Every structure is written in C-alpha cells, then in structure tokens.
Amino acid sequence: MKRKGFHEEGEGPYSAFRSVIPELWAAADHAGKGWLKADAGPAHLPRGRPPNESSLSGKWDYRVLMPAAAPNPLNAYSPEWFQFFHEGIPEVRTAQEAGFISALCPVADFPRILDVCCGMGRHSRALASLGYAVTGIERDPAAVAAAVRQSGGPVYREMDIRDWRPEPESFDAAVILSQSFGFFGAEANLEILTRLAAALRPGGRIVLDLWNPAFFLTRQGRRDFVLPGGMVVETKQMTGDRLTVRLDYPGGGSDLFEWQTFTEIQMADFAGKAGLGVMPALTDYDPAATPSPDRPKIQFVLERG
Numbered sequence: 307m308k309r310k311g312f313h314e315e316g317e318g319p320y321s322a323f324r325s326v327i328p329e330l331w332a333a334a335d336h337a338g339k340g341w342l343k344a345d346a347g348p349a350h351l352p353r354g355r356p357p358n359e360s361s362l363s364g365k366w367d368y369r370v371l372m373p374a375a376a377p378n379p380l381n382a383y384s385p386e387w388f389q390f391f392h393e394g395i396p397e398v399r400t401a402q403e404a405g406f407i408s409a410l411c412p413v414a415d416f417p418r419i420l421d422v423c424c425g426m427g428r429h430s431r432a433l434a435s436l437g438y439a440v441t442g443i444e445r446d447p448a449a450v451a452a453a454v455r456q457s458g459g460p461v462y463r464e465m466d467i468r469d470w471r472p473e474p475e476s477f478d479a480a481v482i483l484s485q486s487f488g489f490f491g492a493e494a495n496l497e498i499l500t501r502l503a504a505a506l507r508p509g510g511r512i513v514l515d516l517w518n519p520a521f522f523l524t525r526q527g528r529r530d531f532v533l534p535g536g537m538v539v540e541t542k543q544m545t546g547d548r549l550t551v552r553l554d555y556p557g558g559g560s561d562l563f564e565w566q567t568f569t570e571i572q573m574a575d576f577a578g579k580a581g582l583g584v585m586p587a588l589t590d591y592d593p594a595a596t597p598s599p600d601r602p603k604i605q606f607v608l609e610r611g
Contacts, residue, residue: 381489381563386555390531390538395428404432406591407481410607411511413437416478420505422467423486427453427460433481434459441477443467467498472505480506483515485603488566495566500580503610512582512608518589519567520599522549547572570597573606582608 378384407429411419417439421430424442426449434440440460444450450464468490480502488495502512522544531538536556543550547568553561568576574584585607589597597604 378561384559384561386559387553387561390533390535400428400432403483403591404429404436406593407433407513408436409593410513411479416511418478420477420480422480422482424453425449427456427462429483430460431456431458443470468494472501474504475507477505477510478507479511481513485515485517485565487514487516492566496576496579503580503582506610508610510610514606516604516606517549517565517567518597518602518604519544519547519569521602524599577608582610584608
C-alpha cells in the first residue's frame with residue numbers, strides 16, 4: 307500500500323513525534339505502553355482520560371491523550387487507511403480536483419506536469435485525460451504497480467521524493483495533493499520544495515493541497531467516524547506548526563501521521579526561500595473560494611520567477 311512518507315534516515319519511526327512533544331513522549335515512555343494516564347504529561351497541557359467503553363460516546367477533552375505507541379511507522383498509510391478513506395472516492399470528486407488544477411495551470415501553458423506522491427495514480431490519470439503529459443512519482447512499489455495496471459497515459463517512477471534529482475526546467479507544473487507535503491522536518495521539507503522549484507521552467511507553478519492550521523487549532527482532540535466498516539477514532543493535536551493525527555481502526559490497527567502546516571504568511575516566507583512566489587491561497591479545490599478557519603484544507607499556488 308501507499309506509504310507517502312517516512313521518518314528521516316537513521317532515525318526511529320517516532321523521532322519526529324518525539325521532537326514535537328518531547329515531554330509527553332517522555333511520559334509515554336515512562337508509562338511503558340498504551341494510553342497516557344490523566345495525570346501524565348506537561349502541566350500546561352489540558353487533562354483528559356484514556357478511552358474505554360463508557361467514554362467512546364462522551365464529549366470530554368482528549369487533547370492530552372496522544373498515543374504512547376503505534377504499530378505502523380510514522381506517516382505510513384496502512385491498508386486500513388485505504389479501506390476507510392481512499393477506496394470508493396467518487397469519480398466526480400477526482401474530476402473536480404483535476405479541473406481545479408486545469409484552471410490554475412491550463413494545459414496549453416503547462417503541458418508537462420509532475421504528480422508528486424501520486425499513489426495509485428488517481429489524479430495522474432485524470433490529468434492525462436485532460437491532455438497533460440504526466441509523470442507520477444511514488445515511493446510505494448505496490449501503489450506504483452496498481453497505477454501502472456490502470457494505465458491511462460501517465461509515466462510512473464518508483465522513487466522516494468527525497469532521493470529524486472530532476473533535470474532542471476523539465477516540467478511546467480507540479481502538484482502535491484491530498485496533504486502529501488510536510489511529512490518531514492522543516493529543513494527536509496524546504497529542500498524538497500527547492501528541488502521541485504528547480505525542476506520547473508521560469509513561470510512554472512506548484513500546487514500544494516495541505517491541512518489548514520487555523521481549522522485544527524480549534525478542533526483538537528477526538529472525533530469518531532462512523533463508517534460502513536465500523537468506527538474509526540481520530541485524535542488530533544497541534545503543537546506549534548506541527549499537526550499530529552492518530553487513527554484507530556475497529557480491527558485494532560492504527561496509523562500515526564505528522565505534518566508541518568503553514569499559514570499564508572508562513573508559506574510566503576517558506577516558499578520565498580525556495581525562490582517561489584505565492585499567489586492568493588484557495589480552498590475546497592475551488593478557484594473562487596478563499597481559506598477560512600472553518601475549512602480544513604488550504605491550497606497554495608506557488609510560481610517560479
């Protein structure tokens with residue numbers, strides 16, 4: 307299955323998690339396993355209690371309770387994630403998202419497009435159907451194999467984006483969709499963005515689809531997804547500019563994710579370091595919609611000078 311991102315080379319799978327909330331992680335290590343006690347963690351964090359049968363439907367403050375351990379590596383998209391959140395995405399949604407890219411990067415002006423962390427090629431195929439020459443990059447061999455089986459025109463390369471060294475000015479546009487940017491530390495994320503910028507011709511554009519930190523600042527804690535396959539428990543925490551999310555599946559499996567997030571001001575500064583300008587931010591894959599704290603996603607359009 308697709309693994310969009312991994313920990314830094316030479317580090318353990320939860321090193322990034324440790325660096326974001328070191329006091330809480332130390333408390334988790336001390337506890338040994340499972341969920342932190344209500345009196346664990348730094349004193350300035352709000353208190354909570356561990357999940358149990360009677361608390362699943364309760365509305366209690368869950369922000370202190372991040373996981374002490376998870377079975378999958380950080381930012382590894384498990385088969386359960388694909389089952390609950392990827393399979394069955396309607397074609398109309400994919401068409402809207404591809405149409406959004408087309409509106410920002412018309413095929414006549416941006417014919418060569420790079421789809422970074424393309425997964426099974428959902429967007430790559432849709433963009434190819436609109437006339438783009440699409441190259442998809444994905445590190446997970448199973449996802450690449452699935453994309454190739456479905457064909458549709460794109461060229462796929464199995465590669466970790468951190469290892470990718472593109473030819474200068476070899477693309478007109480690049481897209482990183484479905485919150486597939488920001489998995490690493492700030493320095494590694496900037497290095498990736500700088501290499502992407504160098505791969506664009508002057509005037510080329512990068513479209514980033516990211517989580518909106520303003521939305522999650524007021525929505526930390528627990529949320530239950532009641533889905534056809536069972537209930538998935540989501541636990542979120544914002545620490546500085548880092549968003550950490552744990553998903554617990556009904557079969558007992560878990561995924562742990564972490565992203566660097568960006569406000570519009572932060573992105574302008576960050577992109578500028580990579581030699582990129584920033585166009586007005588958008589949301590909901592709608593060229594006319596502006597971000598707000600009520601919308602979970604934010605789309606940035608970056609342009610090489």
